[in-house]
Amino acid sequence: MINNEQIQALTDILSKFTSVIGKRLPDDVTDKLKELRDKEENYLSKVVYNSMFENLEQAIKLDRPACQDTGVINYFLKAGSNFPYLAQLKDVLVEAVKIATIDSPLRHNAVQIFDEVNTGNNTGERAPFIHWEIVDDSDGIEVEVYMAGGGCSLPGRAITLMPSAGYEGVVKYVFDTMVDWGINACPPLLVGVGIAGSVENAALLSKKAILRPIGTSHPNPKGAEVERVLEKGLNELGLGPQGLSGNFSVMGVHIESAARHPSTISVAINVGCWAHRRGTIRIKGDMSYEIISHKGITL
Numbered sequence: 001m002i003n004n005e006q007i008q009a010l011t012d013i014l015s016k017f018t019s020v021i022g023k024r025l026p027d028d029v030t031d032k033l034k035e036l037r038d039k040e041e042n043y044l045s046k047v048v049y050n051s052m053f054e055n056l057e058q059a060i061k062l063d064r065p066a067c068q069d070t071g072v073i074n075y076f077l078k079a080g081s082n083f084p085y086l087a088q089l090k091d092v093l094v095e096a097v098k099i100a101t102i103d104s105p106l107r108h109n110a111v112q113i114f115d116e117v118n119t120g121n122n123t124g125e126r127a128p129f130i131h132w133e134i135v136d137d138s139d140g141i142e143v144e145v146y147m148a149g150g151g152c153s154l155p156g157r158a159i160t161l162m163p164s165a166g167y168e169g170v171v172k173y174v175f176d177t178m179v180d181w182g183i184n185a186c187p188p189l190l191v192g193v194g195i196a197g198s199v200e201n202a203a204l205l206s207k208k209a210i211l212r213p214i215g216t217s218h219p220n221p222k223g224a225e226v227e228r229v230l231e232k233g234l235n236e237l238g239l240g241p242q243g244l245s246g247n248f249s250v251m252g253v254h255i256e257s258a259a260r261h262p263s264t265i266s267v268a269i270n271v272g273c274w275a276h277r278r279g280t281i282r283i284k285g286d287m288s289y290e291i292i293s294h295k296g297i298t299l
């Protein structure tokens with residue numbers, strides 16, 4: 001039998017957590033921005049970083065979003081097969097977005113395809129976007145919230161290369177894309193690269209790559225080395241904070257991969273901006289919860 005009080009509690013947790021993600025960056029992103037601010041040498045870079053940090057402080061103080069662009073809200077779920085409210089979870093997330101949109105408040109960003117109507121509440125056809133993974137023998141859920149802003153979604157690209165292009169072809173595609181589009185995405189950027197046998201698999205992996213905590217590496221040492229080489233090379237583009245020049249263009253490069261077909265090598269790119277709003281929460285069946293991405297937050 002459905003426990004309406006528990007459903008209400010779950011909606012409450014998820015709407016409040018979604019609001020928090022709009023207002024406060026995760027700890028790893030804040031730490032990385034501080035590191036880059038301290039390493040930048042030119043005056044303008046420091047001015048820009050200082051204004052970013054003042055913006056973040058004011059967002060918390062005034063209880064307002066850290067950027068005017070809420071983005072399109074994405075939820076990546078690891079849902080336990082024994083979680084008691086699996087069947088209600090999608091409706092709960094839609095309701096949580098509607099509540100968070102009013103309570104935060106969050107800018108309305110969901111425009112219905114073909115009708116070109118903004119729904120006014122950040123929900124619509126497949127919005128919020130929900131990606132499911134079912135975890136066996138677990139009674140909890142892990143919810144990753146990501147707010148995909150317009151500027152940082154612009155560099156998103158995918159292509160399938162001939163296998164003869166090799167990993168040099170992958171690196172060239174990442175560089176060409178970042179040279180053409182990186183400046184639009186409010187640097188310093190977290191660059192996610194997916195490598196697989198087809199574009200849809202690579203695209204999903206490139207999004208998952210920017211959900212990984214900054215400072216983590218690809219599990220294959222060769223993959224980790226490509227991440228380091230790309231990070232070093234992209235930094236040499238000298239985009240700096242907000243593209244106004246500096247020693248660093250990126251907060252990191254993360255690669256996620258899947259085995260490919262022998263005849264194809266697909267590569268996709270997704271980018272997170274300096275206001276990289278994502279967060280992770282674990283919720284148990286009894287509605288106790290743990291926030292993984294942000295220290296010191298109570299909902």
Ligand code: SF4
Pocket residue numbers: 067068069071148149150151152184185186273274275
């Ligand atoms: S790219 Fe990021 S920081 Fe820039 S406007 Fe969009 S959401 Fe805001």
